Amino acid sequence: MALDKNGIAKRIAQELKDGYYVNLGIGIPTLISNYIPEGINVTLQSENGLLGIGPFPEKGKADADLINAGKQTVTTMPGSAFFDSATSFGMIRGGHIDLTVLGAFEVSEKGDISSWKIPGKLVKGMGGAMDLVAAAKNIIVATTHTDRNGNSKLIPECTLPLTGVACVKKIVTDLAVVEVTDNGFKLIERAPGVSVEEIKAATSGKLIIEGDIPEMDI
Amino acid sequence: MSKVVKNAQEAIQGLENGSSVMFGGFGLCGIPENCINALVDNDVTELTCISNNAGIDEFGLGLLLRKHQMKKMIASYVGENKEFERQLLSGELEVELMPQGTLAERIRAGGFGIPAFFVPAGYGTEVQTGKEVRDFNGKPHILELGMTADYAIVKAWKGDTNGNLIYRHTANNFNNMMASAGKITIAEVEELVPVGELDPNQVHTPGVFVQKIFKGVDYVKKIEFVTER
Numbered sequence: 001m002a003l004d005k006n007g008i009a010k011r012i013a014q015e016l017k018d019g020y021y022v023n024l025g026i027g028i029p030t031l032i033s034n035y036i037p038e039g040i041n042v043t044l045q046s047e048n049g050l051l052g053i054g055p056f057p058e059k060g061k062a063d064a065d066l067i068n069a070g071k072q073t074v075t076t077m078p079g080s081a082f083f084d085s086a087t088s089f090g091m092i093r094g095g096h097i098d099l100t101v102l103g104a105f106e107v108s109e110k111g112d113i114s115s116w117k118i119p120g121k122l123v124k125g126m127g128g129a130m131d132l133v134a135a136a137k138n139i140i141v142a143t144t145h146t147d148r149n150g151n152s153k154l155i156p157e158c159t160l161p162l163t164g165v166a167c168v169k170k171i172v173t174d175l176a177v178v179e180v181t182d183n184g185f186k187l188i189e190r191a192p193g194v195s196v197e198e199i200k201a202a203t204s205g206k207l208i209i210e211g212d213i214p215e216m217d218i
Numbered sequence: 219m220s221k222v223v224k225n226a227q228e229a230i231q232g233l234e235n236g237s238s239v240m241f242g243g244f245g246l247c248g249i250p251e252n253c254i255n256a257l258v259d260n261d262v263t264e265l266t267c268i269s270n271n272a273g274i275d276e277f278g279l280g281l282l283l284r285k286h287q288m289k290k291m292i293a294s295y296v297g298e299n300k301e302f303e304r305q306l307l308s309g310e311l312e313v314e315l316m317p318q319g320t321l322a323e324r325i326r327a328g329g330f331g332i333p334a335f336f337v338p339a340g341y342g343t344e345v346q347t348g349k350e351v352r353d354f355n356g357k358p359h360i361l362e363l364g365m366t367a368d369y370a371i372v373k374a375w376k377g378d379t380n381g382n383l384i385y386r387h388t389a390n391n392f393n394n395m396m397a398s399a400g401k402i403t404i405a406e407v408e409e410l411v412p413v414g415e416l417d418p419n420q421v422h423t424p425g426v427f428v429q430k431i432f433k434g435v436d437y438v439k440k441i442e443f444v445t446e447r
Contacts, residue, residue: 001359013381016257034262035241036440046388047318047319048244048245048247048388048391049244049388049390049391050387050388050428055447056445056446056447057445057447058446058447059446059447060446061446062441062444062445062446063248063387064439064440064441065247065248065375065386065387065388065389065439066388067244067245067247067390067441067442069244069387071246071247071298071441071442071443071446072442072444072445073441073443073444073446074445076387077272080284082385082387082388082390083318083390084322084385084390084391084392084393084394084395084422085244085270085318085321085322085391085392086322086323086325086326086394086395088319088322089318089322089323089426092319093319093323093337093338093339109430112342119445122308123294123302123306123307123313124297125293125294125296125297125304125318126294126295126315126316126345127294127295127317127318128294128317128318128319129317130319130339130340130343130345131317131318131319131320131337131339134317134337134339134340135338135339136325136343137339160342161343162342162344163342163343164341164342164343165341165342165343166342187353206395
């Protein structure tokens with residue numbers, strides 16, 4: 001069965017390594033913080049100026065001066081730090097952030113990503129996404145494999161305005177874990193109960209399938 | 219000469235139609251509420267506003283939008299604002315969107331006397347259009363320009379009468395850099411103290427960057443999304 005949002009987040013949490021500094025985008029990526037494996041210490045960065053995002057505040061304790069990049073009220077972990085936006089993107093641009101996880105409208109088989117603009121329709125802006133994908137060492141996309149109309153989001157060439165080129169390393173969807181290689185998408189794992197055929201049908205970009213594809217262990 | 223002014227109305231005196239104005243804040247966090255309200259009351263128009271976001275429909279910069287006081291908005295993210303989207307799609311409002319880190323660095327560079335710099339963000343996207351591209355360390359970068367404005371309006375937690383500023387939590391965000399990038403910088407603060415009361419070790423923005431300062435009143439500090447455990 002296809003994973004739900006929490007399932008996707010849970011699988012991506014397995015990619016975290018002890019000591020990582022991580023930037024989690026809005027939406028599914030934010031959920032990853034609920035599934036950080038035991039014994040792994042990661043520091044979450046929020047590009048509005050916080051290193052060490054803590055859980056949501058207790059009821060009645062929300063502070064307007066303490067939010068994450070999604071403008072949700074948060075708390076801080078012991079040992080956290082505040083800073084201005086230039087310093088924040090200095091961390092990102094300077095390669096000090098180990099992993100970025102963000103959502104996408106489309107990912108191409110070359111690792112290009114579209115995530116910020118649907119011409120004539122949706123006007124939101126790129127926020128920090130272009131800075132993050134241009135600079136982070138490791139970029140994982142968290143998304144559903146297809147859009148609401150059933151169209152594949154893993155495609156040969158992005159059709160929407162790009163956020164970054166040749167930057168996505170891995171994609172974790174409700175159906176599969178896919179790596180972006182020089183030769184196209186490489187299927188790494190299947191969601192529990194999802195067949196290779198189903199994944200193939202939902203992927204319009206070139207999908208490399210080598211040997212037996214194991215199920216995710218979640 | 220004292221930098222202290224009585225209130226927001228006095229602080230924005232001289233801010234004319236057509237001015238470029240930087241507004242500190244991220245979302246509604248750390249925005250100069252008093253000065254935004256004063257600009258709304260003053261009916262100053264044709265403003266070029268530089269801010270990470272454009273407020274929401276009923277608060278922050280959204281109030282300037284609603285009264286059509288903006289000619290142009292320079293920002294990185296403008297979701298959560300229907301009137302903004304409407305004015306943009308109808309062509310009433312000119313909008314320049316850029317990556318958030320590029321926006322932050324353009325402001326920092328502008329204030330710090332750096333006319334231009336190269337960054338990787340936006341390479342291969344529409345952000346690159348018309349800009350010089352150069353490879354550094356085997357990676358393409360695009361040329362971005364430092365940015366200043368006629369006015370920078372920032373909000374701090376504490377300030378002293380010399381203009382030294384301290385921010386609270388994530389309400390620093392764009393305020394610190396913007397303070398350096400305004401030809402005239404106005405700071406509104408929750409607590410205004412006499413010289414000598416702020417610990418110099420704790421000052422985020424040195425007073426040299428600030429021309430006018432006042433104690434703000436009646437902060438609403440609206441929260442966009444209250445999330446609790």
